[in-house]
Amino acid sequence: xxxxxxxxxxxxxxxxxxxxxxxxxxxxxxxxxxxxxxxxxxxxxxxxxxxxxxxxxxxxxxxxxxxxxxxxxxxxxxxxxxxxxxxxxxxxxxxxxxxxxxxxxxxxxxxxxxxxxxxxxxxxxxxxxxxxxxxxxxxxxxxxxxxxxxxxxxxxxxxxxxxxxxxxxxxxxxxxxxxxxxxxxxxxxxxxxxxxxxxxxxxxxxxxxxxxxxxxxxxxxxxxxxxxxxxxxxxxxxxxxxxxxxxxxxxxxxxxxxxxxxxxxxxxxxxxxxxxxxxxxxxxxxxxxxxxxxxxxxxxxxxxxxxxxxxxxxxxxxxxxxxxxxxxx
Amino acid sequence: xxxxxxxxxxxxxxxxxxxxxxxxxxxxxxxxxxxxxxxxxxxxxxxxxxxxxxxxxxxxxxxxxxxxxxxxxxxxxxxxxxxxxxxxxxxxxxxxxxxxxxxxxxxxxxxxxxxxxxxxxxxxxxxxxxxxxxxxxxxxxxxxxxxxxxxxxxxxxxxxxxxxxxxxxxxxxxxxxxxxxxxxxxxxxxxxxxxxxxxxxxxxxxxxxxxxxxxxxxxxxxxxxxxxxxxxxxxxxxxxxxxxxxxxxxxxxxxxxxxxxxxxxxxxxxxxxxxxxxxxxxxxxxxxxxxxxxxxxxxxxxxxxxxxxxxxxxxxxxxxxxxxxxxxx
Numbered sequence: 001x002x003x004x005x006x007x008x009x010x011x012x013x014x015x016x017x018x019x020x021x022x023x024x025x026x027x028x029x030x031x032x033x034x035x036x037x038x039x040x041x042x043x044x045x046x047x048x049x050x051x052x053x054x055x056x057x058x059x060x061x062x063x064x065x066x067x068x069x070x071x072x073x074x075x076x077x078x079x080x081x082x083x084x085x086x087x088x089x090x091x092x093x094x095x096x097x098x099x100x101x102x103x104x105x106x107x108x109x110x111x112x113x114x115x116x117x118x119x120x121x122x123x124x125x126x127x128x129x130x131x132x133x134x135x136x137x138x139x140x141x142x143x144x145x146x147x148x149x150x151x152x153x154x155x156x157x158x159x160x161x162x163x164x165x166x167x168x169x170x171x172x173x174x175x176x177x178x179x180x181x182x183x184x185x186x187x188x189x190x191x192x193x194x195x196x197x198x199x200x201x202x203x204x205x206x207x208x209x210x211x212x213x214x215x216x217x218x219x220x221x222x223x224x225x226x227x228x229x230x231x232x233x234x235x236x237x238x239x240x241x242x243x244x245x246x247x248x249x250x251x252x253x254x255x256x257x258x259x260x261x262x263x264x265x266x267x268x269x270x271x272x273x274x275x276x277x278x279x280x281x282x283x284x285x286x287x288x289x290x291x292x293x294x295x296x297x298x299x300x301x302x303x304x305x306x307x308x309x310x311x312x313x314x315x316x317x318x319x320x321x322x323x324x325x326x327x328x329x
Numbered sequence: 330x331x332x333x334x335x336x337x338x339x340x341x342x343x344x345x346x347x348x349x350x351x352x353x354x355x356x357x358x359x360x361x362x363x364x365x366x367x368x369x370x371x372x373x374x375x376x377x378x379x380x381x382x383x384x385x386x387x388x389x390x391x392x393x394x395x396x397x398x399x400x401x402x403x404x405x406x407x408x409x410x411x412x413x414x415x416x417x418x419x420x421x422x423x424x425x426x427x428x429x430x431x432x433x434x435x436x437x438x439x440x441x442x443x444x445x446x447x448x449x450x451x452x453x454x455x456x457x458x459x460x461x462x463x464x465x466x467x468x469x470x471x472x473x474x475x476x477x478x479x480x481x482x483x484x485x486x487x488x489x490x491x492x493x494x495x496x497x498x499x500x501x502x503x504x505x506x507x508x509x510x511x512x513x514x515x516x517x518x519x520x521x522x523x524x525x526x527x528x529x530x531x532x533x534x535x536x537x538x539x540x541x542x543x544x545x546x547x548x549x550x551x552x553x554x555x556x557x558x559x560x561x562x563x564x565x566x567x568x569x570x571x572x573x574x575x576x577x578x579x580x581x582x583x584x585x586x587x588x589x590x591x592x593x594x595x596x597x598x599x600x601x602x603x604x605x606x607x608x609x610x611x612x613x614x615x616x617x618x619x620x621x622x623x624x625x626x627x628x629x630x631x632x633x634x635x636x637x638x639x640x641x642x643x644x645x646x647x648x649x650x651x652x653x654x655x656x657x658x
Contacts, residue, residue: 117486121509125457132625134454135464141621146601146610153629157446179508180450272475281475292470296461300482 016319018085021046022061025070030089035308042315055079063315065089072096077104085109085318088327089311094221098328109314109325113168114306115298119246120172122297123216124156124180126269130242130291131156157181162212164205164229165247166192170218174200177214185212189224209236214244221248231256242267246297249273254280261287271297345648347414350375351390354399359418364637371644384408392644394418401425406433414438414647417656418640423550427657438643438654442497443635444627448575449501451626452545453485453509455598459571459620460485486510491541493534493558494576495521499547503529506543514541518553538565543573550577560585568594575626577602583609590616600626 021039023030026048031039039046046065047058055061055076062082066072068090074097077083086101088110098108129135131154140148161182163174170186177184178199185203186195196202205228209215215237219225229252237243237260245252249270260266264287271293272281284290310325317324350368352359355377360368368375375394376387384390384405391411395401397419403426406412415430417439427437458464460483469477490511492503499515506513507528514532515524525531534557538544544566548554558581566572566589574581578599589595593616600622601610613619639654646653 117484117510118482121457121485122461122463124453125461125463128450128454129458129463129467132451132454132629134451134458134622135467137622137625138458138464138620140623141601141610142614144607144610146605146621146623148623148625148628151623151625151628153447153625153632155446155629155631156450158631176508179505181446272470276475278473281470281473285471291467292475293463293466294469294475294477294480296466296477296480296482299477299480300461300484302484302487303482 016084016321018043018063018315018319020044020058020061021063021065022055022058022080023048023065024052024055024072025050025067026065030067031308031311035312038312039315042312042319052076063087065311066096068092070095072101074100077101077106085315087311087314089307091115092221093327102328106328107318107323107326108328109318109323110327111307111310111314112325114310115300115303116168116172118300118303119169119297120176121300122271123173123244123246124176126271126291126293127156127214127242127244130267130269156214159183159213160185160211162186162203162208162215163200164188164208164215164217165219166195166200167218167220169246170216171195173216173218182214206233206236209233210238212241213238214242217243217245217247217251219247219251221250226250227253229253229257231259234260237266239265240267242269244268245270247273249276249280258283261290264289267291269293271295345413345650347372347392347644347648349373349387349390350392350394351384351387351409352377352394353381353384353401354379354396355394359396360637360640364641367641368644371641371648381405392416394640395425397421399424401430403429406430406435414644416640416643418636420444421550422656431657435657436647436652436655437657438647438652439656440636440639440643441654443639444629444632445497445501447629447632448498448626449505450629451600452502452573452575453505455600455620455622456485456543456571456573459596459598485543488512488542489514489540491515491532491537491544492529493517493537493544493546494548495524495529496547496549498575499545500524502545502547511543535562535565538562539567541570542567543571546572546574546576546580548576548580550579555579556582558582558586560588563589566595569596571596571598573597574599578605578609587612590619593618596620598622600624 021043023046028048059080061080063085065087083106086108091110091112093110096108101108133152157180159182161177161184163170163186166186166188174184174186185201185208187203187205187208191202231253234256267289269291272295284292314325350372352375357377390409392414394416412435415437420439420441422439425437430437462481486509488511490506490513492499492515495515495517503513503515514530514537516532516534516537520531560582563585596618598620601624613621643654
C-alpha cells in the first residue's frame with residue numbers, strides 16, 4: 001500500500017488583538033519603515049507622541065512602546081485603562097513600574113541578548129587597544145614614525161582572566177578569553193555547571209579579584225549588585241591588573257574606585273553609562289590608566305537590526321499568547 | 330628478588346665548543362645581562378662591533394650574531410675563516426648568503442615562532458579598531474562626547490574570514506576567527522588536513538579573495554609569493570571587504586593596491602614593513618580606508634623574552650650537536 005503524507009502548517013490564530021499602540025518619546029526614526037508596516041499589520045494603528053502630556057489624547061491605547069530610560073509610573077499606567085502591553089526598546093526597564101503593571105494584567109517586555117556579540121567583541125577591542133597601544137600606533141604612523149622598538153605590548157594569552165557575572169555577555173566573554181588562551185575563572189551568584197564543564201572555573205568573588213590579571217564586570221544592576229565592587233574589593237585587585245566595566249557604573253563604589261586609581265597601579269576601562277555625572281567623568285579622565293569610552297559597546301549594525309526584530313517579535317509573540325522577554329509576573 | 334632501579338640523567342657533553350662570538354651591529358641592549366652571561370658561559374667571550382669595518386680586529390671569531398636586516402655576504406664570511414655559526418636575532422634572514430655559508434659548513438639559525446600570539450592578537454586588535462572605531466571613541470570621550478548613537482559598528486561574528494598562508498601565525502589567526510564565530514577558509518600552497526578537520530575550509534586563492542569579508546595575509550616572502558596579490562586578484566576582493574597584511578608588503582603589487590584603494594570600496598590595513606619607501610607610505614596614508622601601523626604586530630614583552638630565550642637556546646642546541654631553527658643545509 002502506498003500512503004502519501006502531506007505536511008501542512010497548523011491553522012494559525014492570534015490569541016489576542018490590539019488596536020492602538022502609543023509610542024512614547026518616539027520620533028519615528030527608531031524603526032525603519034518595514035518594521036512600522038509590520039507593527040501596523042499586527043496592531044492596526046501606531047501613534048507617535050513626544051511627551052507624557054500628549055498621552056491624554058490617546059487614552060484608548062491598548063499598548064505602549066517606550067525607549068530606554070522611559071519612566072512609566074503608576075499614574076501613567078492609570079491614564080490608559082485599556083493597556084495590555086508595554087514594550088521596552090532596550091534591555092533596562094528600571095523606570096517602569098512593572099509590579100503595578102503586573103497587578104493590572106499588563107505584560108511588560110524588554111529586549112535581551114541582542115548585544116552579546118557586540119559587547120564581548122568590544123571588550124576584546126578595548127583590551128587589545130590597551131595592551132598593544134593600537135591608537136597610539138595609528139598616531140605614530142600618521143606622524144611618519146614607523147619604527148617603534150619600545151612600543152608597549154602585552155599578550156592576552158596565558159593571563160588569568162576573571163569574569164564577574166555569567167549571563168549571556170559574561171559567558172561569551174569567557175569563551176573568547178579561553179580562545180585567546182587565558183586561564184578563565186568566573187564568579188556568579190549561582191554556580192554554572194555547564195560553564196565549569198568547559199573549563200571556566202568558579203572562584204569566590206574576593207579570590208577572583210585578588211588573582212586575575214584581567215577582570216570584566218558583566219553583572220546586571222539590582223539591589224544585590226549595586227556597589228558590589230566596594231572599597232575592600234577594589235583594594236584586592238592586583239597591581240597592573242586590568243578591570244573592564246561594560247555594565248552600569250553603579251556596580252562600583254565610585255569614591256573607592258577613584259582612591260584606587262590614585263595609586264596608579266591598576267587599569268580601569270569603561271563604556272560610559274548614562275547615570276554618570278560630568279564631574280565623575282572628569283575625575284576618571286584625569287587618570288592615565290583609566291580609559292573612558294562613550295556607551296558604544298552594544299552599538300553594531302547587527303545588534304541594531306536584531307534589537308528591532310526582537311522588538312516586533314515580542315509583540316507578535318504576545319499576541320500569539322506566548323510572550324517572549326516578559327519581565328513581570 | 331627485589332631490584333632497585335635508580336634513573337639518572339645521562340652523562341652530558343657538548344659536542345662542539347666555540348671561543349668567540351662577534352655580535353655585529355649590536356649596542357649591548359639587545360639582550361639583558363643574564364642572557365649575555367649565559368652566552369659567555371657557553372662561548373667564553375663576546376665582542377660587540379658596530380660595523381663590518383671593525384670585524385678586521387676579530388678575524389678569529391668562530392661565531393657571528395646579527396640583527397634583523399643584517400647583510401652577511403660571501404666577502405664577510407670569507408673574513409672569518411674559523412666561522413662555524415651565524416645566529417640571526419629575528420625571523421627574516423634574506424640578507425645572509427646562507428648557501429655560501431652552508432658550503433663552508435657554517436650553520437645559520439634564525440628565530441621562528443616567537444611572535445605567533447603577538448601578531449595574531451594584534452590582527453584582531455586592529456580589526457576591532459576598524460570595525461568599532463575604538464580610537465575615534467576614545468577621542469570623543471576625551472572631548473566630553475559620551476553619546477554617540479550613530480557610532481559605526483560591525484560585528485566579526487558570522488563574517489567570512491579568509492586566511493592566506495597557514496603557517497603558525499595564519500593558523501592561530503584562523504583559530505581565533507573561528508572562536509569569534511566566523512566562517513573560516515584558508516589558502517595555502519599545500520593542503521592542511523589537520524586544519525580542515527577542525528572546520529577551516531580550503532579555497533583556491535582567487536575564490537577566497539572573491540568570497541571573504543575579512544582577509545589576512547600570512548605568507549612568508551619568497552620567489553613564489555612575491556607579488557602574489559597582483560592586480561587581477563586585488564580586483565576580485567569584494568566591496569567593503571577588509572584586507573589585513575601583517576606580512577611583507579612585497580606580497581602585494583603596490584601600484585595595483587593603490588589603484589584598488591582609489592576606488593574607495595575596500596579597507597586595507599598593514600603593519601609597516603621595513604622595505605617600504607616614504608613615498609609608498611605617503612601614498613597609502615592618503616586613503617581614508619587604509620590604516621598604516623608601525624611594525625609593532627610582533628612587539629610584545631612575552632615575544633621579546635621568548636625571542637631572546639630561543640636565540641640563546643639556538644646556540645646551546647648547536648653546541649649540543651642538535652641545532653634548532655637551522656635555515657641552511
